[in-house]
Amino acid sequence: MNRFVLSFELIDSPLLLVTVVVAVVGVLAILLWPPRRLLGTLLIAVTAALLTYIVVHVLEGRGVFDGLLPVHAAVWAAGGVGAVAVGVVGVCLRPWGRRIVGVVTVLAALFAAALGVNASYGVTHNLAAILGVQALDPATLPQRDATANDPATLYRTWAPPASMPEKGSVSALTGSTKIPTGQYSARDASLYLPPAAQVPNPPALPLLVFMMGQPGSPDPTALAKALDAFAAKHEGLAPIAIVVDQLTAPDRDPTCVDSAKYGAVATYINQLVPQWAEKNLNIVTDHRYWTIGGFSNGGSCAALYGTKYPGTWGNLLDVMGNEFPGSEHVERTVAEVYGGDAGAFQANKPSVIMAAAPAGSYAGHTAIFTWGSLDTTYGPGQLANSQAAQAAGFSVLTHIVDGAGHTGEALDKSLTFAIPALASTLGLAAPAS
Secondary structure, X not given: OOHHHXXXXXXXXXXXXXXXXXXXXXXHHHHHOOOOOHHHHHHHHHHHHHHHHHHHHHHHHOOOOOOOOOXXXXXXXXXXXXXXXXXXXXXXXXXXXXXHHHHHHHHHHHHHHHHHHHHHHOOOOOHHHHHOOOOOOEOOOOOOOOEOOOHHHHHHHOOXXXXXXXXXXXXXXXXXXXXXXXXXXXXXXXXXXXXXXXXXXXXXXXXXXXXXXXXXXXXXXXXXXXXXXXXXXXXXXXOEEEEEOOOOOOOOOOOOOOEOOOEOHHHHHHHHHHHHHHHHOOEOOOHHHEEEEEEOHHHHHHHHHHHXXXXXXXXXXXXXXXXXXXXXXXXXXXXXXXXXXXXXXXXOOHHHHHHHOOOOOOOOOEEEEEXXXXXXXXXXXXXXXHHHHHHHOOEEEEEEEOOOOOOHHHHHHHHHHHHHHHHOOOXXXXXXX
């Protein structure tokens, strides 16, 4: 499929408005086109919309959507089906002009409903992210001859050249730059390079490895936006970020551990990715300046990896993650991933790992946990993990996004909080006074 189509912005573009306008104009045309069937058509549309609204909330109550729906998602679905119903009536009624308008209305309404629901979630910004494929240009890796600097005071010693670009770059780690995946079928990772990484003689920068949610893909859109916003206020400085794939496909959940069924995901992210990054990227080699992070499913992996491998990851960033990997489908996870070993599943919960860790394991490690105030599915687990991390010796920061659920709005605001909150730990900003 054409790369332009795959990467076209779906949320922050006029596309949703255009489809809504076309659908509304089509509905009005069908209703007013003589001979009119105004009352009958309206009755069909309202009935279809109400039934859809009810069915969506019944399915939500049964847990089909793995948590509460965003506030407007059911409205978009109901409105779209109502408009589709009007379009179908138009297709069934003469004259032929109305039938043609009916077809256009059905298509526009379907697109508007899908785009509206997607915008309600606010996470997948393009078709590539929805399909779980990579549409970015292949990465060209920058030079690695870093200017010598103390990473703890980089914010004081760094002076950007006039030629530094205003924004960071995003690209795909594919072909010659692909990260070896070992015994794991990971999709190509994405790379974010901040402005300071794109200049001659760049400074060594902290490393951030990030994972998105499920369904999802290694889409850097949300993270790059937050890192660019931080870099714009800090002389182009920000972490070099790799967005990796912990799923292999949008509908699969390896639950963050190596298994015979899904492959060696933990080995890939905690060994192969760090090895590749040290060899190929201009990063600080001191692991105290490395962060493992993620959103939703990726957040649960970040909590697991940050607690299980403190020698690799100096910090962890858990944005609205599950309390533990596989929390939505415990029985299936135990059977498929752990071969029926419930004890092994229990032992891989972040809270259990932290409780069993030797004293001092997390000294000097920062852990950030965020969630939306309306996220009753994942919020309690985030609170519990933050408390467990505090007890285990992490320096813990929490952030609750007021009025938000498990959505892109909460993701964006979480990252807006978390990147600056980590900055002084990573040497990118002065310590808070």
